Amino acid sequence: MTSREFQERLARRAKRAGTTLAPDLASGLEAYFRLLETWNRKINLTGLNLAEAAPETLDRLLIEPLVAARHIPGGASRMLDVGSGGGSPAIPMALAARSVRLLMVESKTRKSVFLREAIRTVGLQGADVAASRFEELLARPELHEAHDLVTIRAVRIEPRVLSNLQAFLKPRGLLFLFRGATAADPSETVPPPLAWSATYPLLESLRSRLVVLEKRPVGHQRST
Secondary structure (H helix, E strand, O other): OOHHHHHHHHHHHHHHOOOOOOHHHHHHHHHHHHHHHHHHOOOOOOOOOOOOOOHHHHHHHHHHHHHHHOOOOOOOOEEEEEOOOOOOOHHHHHHHOOOOEEEEEOOOHHHHHHHHHHHHHHOOOOOEEEOOOHHHHHHOHHHOOOEEEEEEOOOOOOHHHHHHHHHHEEEEEEEEEEEOOOOOOHHHHOOOOEEEEEEEEOOOOOOOEEEEEEEOOOOOOOOO
C-alpha cells in the first residue's frame, strides 16, 4: 500500500469517527504504523492484520486513541501508560497531544526496545520507556503523584491494580481505562481515592468505550 493510499484510508476512518487529521499528525501515525508493521514480522507486537491496514486495525491502533485523546484535560503535562506492548494507545495519543510528556511501561525487553525506536522514529520529545513491571515502579518515589494521566488497555483490571496505579496520579489526576464491548465496567468496584468520573463511547465500529476515573484529594472522597 502506497503512502497516499494509506493516508486516504486513514483520513476516511478518522472522518467516520468525527475527527480530522492535521498533516503532521497523519504523517506521525503512518510512520508509527509502518514501523510497527516491520517489527511485527520479527516479534509479536500485535495479533492484528497490519499488512493490509484493514479498517478494524486502523480503528483499534490509531483512531480509537485519537478519540480518547480528546478527553485529555487541558494543562496535562505528564502521562504514564501501563503495559504499552506495541505502543497503542500511548503513541497515537501522545502524537495528538504533543505537550504531554509520555512514559511507557513495558516489562518485555524486546517490546521495550521497539517502543524506544518508535519514540525516535515519530519524534516524541521527552518520551521514555521503563522496561519493568509497573509494580516495580512503586519503589521510585519520584514517580509518585507525578502524572496527570495514567492509561491502561489490555491489562486485567482488578481493585488491587487500580489501588497501585493511583499512586502515580496527582490529586485530581485521571485514569483512562480502555474497555471493549464485553468488558465489565469497574465503576462499581473502584477503590478510594479513585472515583468514577465519566464513561465515553469511543468507536461504534468496535463498540468500545473509555472509562475515566479521578483521584480524589484526601478529604474529598465520595461517600458510599
